[in-house]
Amino acid sequence: MAFGVEQAKRWMSIINDNIQQQKEHLTELDQAIGDGDHGLNMARGFQEVVEKIASANYEDLGSLFKDVSMTLIAKVGGASGPLYGTAFLKMSLALAGKKEADDKEMVAALEAALDGIKARGKANVGEKTMVDVWEPVMEFLREKGSMQAKEAALLAKEKMEHTKELEAKKGRAAYLGSRSVGHIDPGSASSYLLFAALAEALEG
Amino acid sequence: MKYVSLVLISHSEEIVNGLKKLLNQVQPDVSIAVAGGNDGEIGTNTFRIKEAIESVYSEKGVVILFDLGSALMNAELAIEMLEKTDRIAIADAPLVEGAYIAAVEAGLGKSLDEVVRACEQAKQMVKVER
Ligand SMILES: Nc1ncnc2c1ncn2[C@@H]1O[C@H](COP(=O)(O)OP(=O)(O)O)[C@@H](O)[C@H]1O
Ligand SMILES: [Mg+2]
Numbered sequence: 001m002a003f004g005v006e007q008a009k010r011w012m013s014i015i016n017d018n019i020q021q022q023k024e025h026l027t028e029l030d031q032a033i034g035d036g037d038h039g040l041n042m043a044r045g046f047q048e049v050v051e052k053i054a055s056a057n058y059e060d061l062g063s064l065f066k067d068v069s070m071t072l073i074a075k076v077g078g079a080s081g082p083l084y085g086t087a088f089l090k091m092s093l094a095l096a097g098k099k100e101a102d103d104k105e106m107v108a109a110l111e112a113a114l115d116g117i118k119a120r121g122k123a124n125v126g127e128k129t130m131v132d133v134w135e136p137v138m139e140f141l142r143e144k145g146s147m148q149a150k151e152a153a154l155l156a157k158e159k160m161e162h163t164k165e166l167e168a169k170k171g172r173a174a175y176l177g178s179r180s181v182g183h184i185d186p187g188s189a190s191s192y193l194l195f196a197a198l199a200e201a202l203e204g
Numbered sequence: 205m206k207y208v209s210l211v212l213i214s215h216s217e218e219i220v221n222g223l224k225k226l227l228n229q230v231q232p233d234v235s236i237a238v239a240g241g242n243d244g245e246i247g248t249n250t251f252r253i254k255e256a257i258e259s260v261y262s263e264k265g266v267v268i269l270f271d272l273g274s275a276l277m278n279a280e281l282a283i284e285m286l287e288k289t290d291r292i293a294i295a296d297a298p299l300v301e302g303a304y305i306a307a308v309e310a311g312l313g314k315s316l317d318e319v320v321r322a323c324e325q326a327k328q329m330v331k332v333e334r
Binding site: 035037041073074077078079081082083085086120121170171172 | 242243245246247248249250251272273274277278280281
């Protein structure tokens with residue numbers, strides 16, 4: 001697998017397509033256990049990301065993901081802004097100076113992204129946040145030691161669905177206590193879209 | 205600057221603008237910056253928070269108060285983007301009462317640590333005697 005600037009741009013563009021398509025769905029999920037802005041937040045953020053990186057030339061993956069990060073931080077709003085912003089910032093640091101990432105480097109960069117999300121939000125597995133998708137997916141990739149993106153996306157989907165059974169302990173949904181059970185976590189749903197997009201970007 | 209400065213963060217611009225007015229009435233000498241909302245909508249914004257901190261930064265210190273969880277993440281991210289961060293503290297306190305106490309204490313010329321400790325006491329404050 002070769003993951004270069006071209007693939008990274010394609011990844012962002014597919015995430016954006018996925019999110020624009022699922023905007024209503026993400027909004028409904030967030031209406032159930034949050035404030036209903038997750039779809040809008042993500043759609044606004046990734047639309048800007050795609051516009052920002054489309055015309056720019058990047059020497060390395062680090063500078064591309066830095067732009068992604070800063071755009072998300074500036075535009076997303078809501079908890080997912082600093083969380084995804086930090087995730088891509090950590091990826092940009094992990095991939096600084098690299099024109100291309102091999103499997104190992106890619107897994108390490110995603111690992112750094114997860115560490116960033118956890119450092120920022122202080123959430124652990126089982127608290128009904130995006131960490132419930134990211135952590136098991138990274139466990140899987142770490143174990144495989146290679147970018148098995150398709151399997152990772154399938155696992156992400158399964159873990160997203162599993163958040164339905166969890167009670168929220170972090171984020172806005174935590175205010176609902178046990179009433180948060182029975183709904184998929186919106187941030188887990190957008191994280192699934194992110195991993196699904198990665199699999200698609202690596203395919204073609 | 206003689207006094208510790210305050211930065212007030214809320215998901216709502218009106219909340220912090222109103223709170224600033226309230227505090228100015230009690231203590232006009234303390235510098236207070238606000239970061240409310242995100243692009244005119246409900247939310248918080250890292251870059252706005254960063255600008256607010258910079259606008260009132262002094263060696264005496266800056267205490268940050270915020271309303272809900274995601275404001276904390278944006279505040280921490282804003283601090284990480286700044287060069288000088290050792291005189292900036294985030295207070296674990298309710299926004300209105302905490303800011304009120306912070307303004308009073310800062311106005312008395314207290315140190316950053318003292319202001320933070322005092323406003324964090326707001327969590328234990330009994331508001332209604334029963
Ligand atoms: N502390 C946290 N750690 C990890 N993820 C979190 C945390 N708080 C919230 N989230 C994620 O963010 C999502 C909500 O995003 P969004 O609606 O954009 O923000 P907000 O809750 O501020 O409106 C949640 O579904 C959850 O997955
Ligand atoms: Mg929301």
